[in-house]
Amino acid sequence: MTSFDLAASARGKHVFIAGGSSGINLGIGEVFARCGAKVSICSRKADRVAAAVETLKAAGAEAWGGAADVRNYAEVEAVLKAAKEALGPIDVLISGAAGNFVAPALGMSSNAFRTVIEIDLIGTFNVARAGFEFLRKPGASFIAISAPQALHPYAYQAHVNAAKAGVDMLTKTLAVEWGPLGVRCNAIIPGPIADTEGMARLAPTEAERKLAREGTPLQRYGSKDEIGYAALFLASPLAEYITGAILPVDGGAVLPGPGRLGDAMKQAYEKAAPRNR
Numbered sequence: 175m176t177s178f179d180l181a182a183s184a185r186g187k188h189v190f191i192a193g194g195s196s197g198i199n200l201g202i203g204e205v206f207a208r209c210g211a212k213v214s215i216c217s218r219k220a221d222r223v224a225a226a227v228e229t230l231k232a233a234g235a236e237a238w239g240g241a242a243d244v245r246n247y248a249e250v251e252a253v254l255k256a257a258k259e260a261l262g263p264i265d266v267l268i269s270g271a272a273g274n275f276v277a278p279a280l281g282m283s284s285n286a287f288r289t290v291i292e293i294d295l296i297g298t299f300n301v302a303r304a305g306f307e308f309l310r311k312p313g314a315s316f317i318a319i320s321a322p323q324a325l326h327p328y329a330y331q332a333h334v335n336a337a338k339a340g341v342d343m344l345t346k347t348l349a350v351e352w353g354p355l356g357v358r359c360n361a362i363i364p365g366p367i368a369d370t371e372g373m374a375r376l377a378p379t380e381a382e383r384k385l386a387r388e389g390t391p392l393q394r395y396g397s398k399d400e401i402g403y404a405a406l407f408l409a410s411p412l413a414e415y416i417t418g419a420i421l422p423v424d425g426g427a428v429l430p431g432p433g434r435l436g437d438a439m440k441q442a443y444e445k446a447a448p449r450n451r
């Protein structure tokens with residue numbers, strides 16, 4: 175292959191995004207929309223879905239949306255069926271709905287823990303399980319949106335750590351089961367992404383944002399577009415031999431773990447012999 179037009183590879187494809195009404199998931203939809211894909215979304219709140227559909231249309235997509243709670247299998251199945259009726263068989267199925275709050279394990283009720291497991295992990299199962307029937311096979315692609323919490327035990331994130339680790343293992347299991355059926359299954363682990371609800375909850379102060387930036391080898395937050403580009407690649411023919419991959423798109427953030435760079439790294443640097451600087 176001498177050249178390849180990645181953007182053109184998405185033209186006309188139908189991309190369904192669960193949790194697509196805001197943040198990273200909507201950002202992924204906008205990247206596909208700018209490439210000429212058809213984009214459908216669902217989330218709980220009909221008004222947010224309607225606003226996001228307008229955003230996707232403004233970005234160039236034929237777009238459709240419906241309200242559904244990913245915890246409710248019947249709602250998920252119904253919204254996927256309606257999306258297929260509106261825009262055709264689904265080529266790229268993305269599961270990104272999630273919930274998060276910061277709380278120590280001892281400050282979480284059983285229901286609080288269950289709530290996040292149900293949205294992130296069972297929701298991802300529901301989207302994949304119900305979505306399979308509506309995929310264009312062979313050739314379709316499933317992409318789960320995971321998180322760094324899948325790889326490191328972040329304090330005050332027991333629910334998300336457990337849920338996203340489960341999402342990664344579920345994705346790998348589906349890759350094994352669905353590979354022979356012509357469906358590739360991969361996950362993206364976004365690092366800290368600017369202008370998102372997730373980071374507003376996890377790093378609400380400038381001091382915490384600084385720590386998150388400095389804990390990232392590339393020393394910055396990522397953008398929603400950068401997650402969209404990874405999804406575009408994973409869904410494209412360039413990735414036709416990639417399945418079961420858990421792809422960090424995170425400036426290297428998962429390598430050292432949470433908050434293990436920053437001041438400690440700077441102090442080590444200061445102490446280093448000049449020839450090592």
Ligand code: NAP
Nearest residue numbers: 193195196197198217218219243244271272367370371372
């Ligand atoms: P966000 O804007 O709050 O996105 C979450 C989306 O999920 C919303 O559209 C929300 O819409 C929907 N949602 C929540 N509960 C739902 C449910 N039960 N059923 C259906 N939809 C539901 O947050 P974000 O920060 O962009 O996060 C998006 C994804 O990226 C998540 O999977 C998150 O774990 C992952 N991630 C984020 C970061 C980051 O830096 N922000 C880093 C790593 C991973 P409704 O309220 O209308 O339901």
Ligand code: COA
Nearest residue numbers: 272273274275276277281282283284285286287289371372
């Ligand atoms: N600390 C401890 N427990 C908390 C909490 C917090 N900050 N916030 C919620 N909970 C508990 C509630 O008290 C409840 O438990 P209880 O019944 O024992 O009292 C349980 O979690 C469920 O809360 P509820 O508000 O009923 O859940 P919901 O389904 O309406 O909302 C959330 C789900 C809590 C995850 C909500 O934050 C949400 O909708 N988030 C979506 C957006 C988001 O999180 N974006 C970032 C994605 S990374």
